[in-house]
Amino acid sequence: MTDDQAVVFEARGVSKAYGTVRALTSVDLAVRAGQITCLLGDNGAGKSSLIKVLSGVTAPDGGTLAVDGEPVRFADPRDALDRGIATVFQDLAMVPALPVYRNFFMGHEPVRGRGPLARFDKRKARAITEEQLASIGIRLTDPERPISTLSGGERQSVAVARAVYFGARVLLLDEPTSALGVRQAETVLRYAVRAKRQGVGVVLITHNAHHAWAVGDRFVVLKRGAVAIDAAASDITLDELVRHMAGGEEVTQMRRDLREIL
Numbered sequence: 001m002t003d004d005q006a007v008v009f010e011a012r013g014v015s016k017a018y019g020t021v022r023a024l025t026s027v028d029l030a031v032r033a034g035q036i037t038c039l040l041g042d043n044g045a046g047k048s049s050l051i052k053v054l055s056g057v058t059a060p061d062g063g064t065l066a067v068d069g070e071p072v073r074f075a076d077p078r079d080a081l082d083r084g085i086a087t088v089f090q091d092l093a094m095v096p097a098l099p100v101y102r103n104f105f106m107g108h109e110p111v112r113g114r115g116p117l118a119r120f121d122k123r124k125a126r127a128i129t130e131e132q133l134a135s136i137g138i139r140l141t142d143p144e145r146p147i148s149t150l151s152g153g154e155r156q157s158v159a160v161a162r163a164v165y166f167g168a169r170v171l172l173l174d175e176p177t178s179a180l181g182v183r184q185a186e187t188v189l190r191y192a193v194r195a196k197r198q199g200v201g202v203v204l205i206t207h208n209a210h211h212a213w214a215v216g217d218r219f220v221v222l223k224r225g226a227v228a229i230d231a232a233a234s235d236i237t238l239d240e241l242v243r244h245m246a247g248g249e250e251v252t253q254m255r256r257d258l259r260e261i262l
């Protein structure tokens with residue numbers, strides 16, 4: 001249904017090895033504008049390795065990346081960002097002691113005045129941050145509140161809001177909900193959906209099939225570094241997804257084994 005959306009970012013045949021460990025073997029992934037593609041898979045399946053390649057943190061050993069169909073090579077994450085590929089890593093690159101608006105505008109500081117008189121436009125930064133946060137349901141009574149005092153979910157949401165505000169076309173989210181409670185995870189997911197509605201192509205990594213199911217347009221499951229499933233939401237059921245992800249039979253076997261022991 002949504003497969004006719006434009007592919008904005010694509011990995012073709014991407015491989016990556018760390019020494020003798022083959023983390024990725026010829027992986028294809030298409031990121032479409034206005035879609036959430038969920039990247040799933042067990043521990044060690046290669047999800048983070050793929051995100052690192054897509055975000056310019058590491059170079060692939062083989063394969064290519066393309067933005068709008070044009071082959072690209074990223075020297076570093078800044079390079080990827082310049083092409084509109086923004087990443088929210090789990091360990092958010094923020095300065096804990098600084099106020100939220102300072103973190104929001106880090107690297108994009110608005111200035112007032114020119115030349116030697118130019119200075120950080122605090123009022124503008126505060127107003128925009130306040131407005132953007134209000135739109136995701138975060139209200140700060142004290143604008144000088146350091147970002148470290150926000151909850152994990154709120155910080156993730158700020159990172160997403162920030163990427164979208166500064167014009168990301170593709171948003172890569174590496175397990176944004178893994179450390180969060182139900183309500184906080186919902187906030188982050190809601191914001192991913194909002195980004196999608198604005199036409200952003202979102203890649204959401206998660207261990208949680210239910211989170212994926214709630215928001216995903218497409219599901220890609222990695223197994224031992226290769227794509228095991230690539231299916232549109234309309235072509236797969238939650239049951240199938242869970243089974244493929246968790247290695248359904250292995251879970252059943254583990255349950256049997258544990259019951260015998262206990």
Ligand SMILES: Nc1ncnc2c1ncn2[C@@H]1O[C@H](COP(=O)(O)OP(=O)(O)OP(=O)(O)O)[C@@H](O)[C@H]1O
Pocket residue numbers: 018019021022023041042043044045046047048049050
């Ligand atoms: N820097 C590294 N050096 C050596 N091996 C690595 C490195 N990074 C990842 N690997 C290995 O590559 C494989 C894929 O790891 P990766 O982190 O991509 O998995 P993942 O799907 O993100 O897992 P998780 O769900 O646990 O985060 C694993 O076997 C891992 O041990």
Ligand SMILES: [Mg+2]
Pocket residue numbers: 047048049
């Ligand atoms: Mg990982």
